[in-house]
Amino acid sequence: MGITTQYTVDLDEVGPVEVSVAAYGSGQPFLLLHGGAGPQSVTGFAEKFAAAHDVRVLVPTHPGFGGTVRPESLTSVPGLAALYGALLDQLDLTDVTVVGNSIGGWITAEIALLKSPRVSGIVLVDAVGIEVSGHPVADFFSLTMDQVFELSFHDPEPFRVDPATLPPAAQAIAAGNRAAIAVYAGSAMTDPTLLGRLGSLEIPTLVLWGESDGIVDVDYGRAYAAAIPMARFQLLPGTGHSPQLETPDQVDHAIWDSADTDFSAFAR
């Protein structure tokens, strides 16, 4: 079980922001950022990873998700990146590896671009955020939930739920999550300037991609890795857009044992 703490982080041009952070384990710090599926899409992996390796995994809930409050002026992915950069300062953490899935991966890329010495490496797991010609991000807002499940998983059956059968509170939270996605990521879920900015990164980067990801395809992932000078790309078979949910052991192995894979896997 994680221990959840509410932090108040002062952010330039936004003011104080309340952020809820679940912490698992102790030791080497990891910041694990969820995507549009919300914090529960990463907490299981956080618990497993922390227990397996004696590390500390912090899972913030992006303000506006999970029923939390989003300050009106916190409206962008770079804003969330600034929030977590300030949180790392406040917690005085060093040698932090930031791991993010989907929109969480986009936030991770923006955190790396802040170039804080507190962040020593990043792991992008089926991240969105860049524009790649011919490889658009699936239009989440025009899809039915059934279609979202089809595109998100290699095998959607174990994960499929009918939103209409959810209790009212869960439906309200899901609606809040959807609204938060729209505010932070927009309908395109990309920033046309991001790809060009990634070339300035000098941070060790692991790009993990589910081979069956129908939200952002494998070539999109390869383009992400190719844009970051020190990135290594690794394809994860039998998994989709949320590998930490569908095949968590693969993600654990890819991160923890990344030194064991061969060097030709580097994007460049």
Add this chain to the structure above:
Amino acid sequence: MPKTAVTRITHSCHLIEIGGRTFLTDPWFSTRPGYYQGEPIAIGIPDLPRLDGVLISHEHYDHCDLDAFAAYRDRAVPLFVAGTVVEAARKHGFTNVTALAPWQEAEVGGVTITATPAEHGVYEVTFVLRSGSDAVYFAGDTLLIPELAEIPERLGHISVALLPTNGLHIRPADDMQVVMNADEAAELTAVLKPELAVPHHYAFTKGFLGDRLITRSDKNPLRYQDAVRDLAPGTSVRIVEPGIRIEL
């Protein structure tokens, strides 16, 4: 007669006292993503003593942190550097910058500074500081190369050797080795035959992910101490925390 002494500040950054003069080697006073000392920085720039000279072996950030070192109170301090560092040093406002190629020498207040060979991923030099019968050899992070065996022949007895020992490899560059390892440093110690040797450059880390994806290195300086016991039993190896001053 002033004592010859060495104070490791962090990584390959030392204060060397010799002939009554004080020199700084390979300044590194900050951190960046993926570049961490892995140990404290024992002395901050405002607390540095008055320096008679600064030696810089090559331009890599962890050896040539000019952005931070530009805050040193006297940018007229003499810098003796690898040729590839000159332009950056001048851009940072240092006005007394001398490039030394291998076997070229300069003199500061009775201390002779001789650049000696090196090999690394980029152009690098090592240095010998001599005053009278005392000489300190400083190697930033070179590989072991045959030319280093010429040092005692050409420059005489070495009293103190400051050597890298982590055998750093760069994984994405076909796992290329760019720094001597503990056994190689012990081999060099056997050639130089100093009374005292201090290993450095072993605590360096690129962080959790960087140590897995980018670099591979040996962080245990005891391996060097063990190897010297076999190969150069006349040399005393001192493994020191940053900030500890040791006299010859």
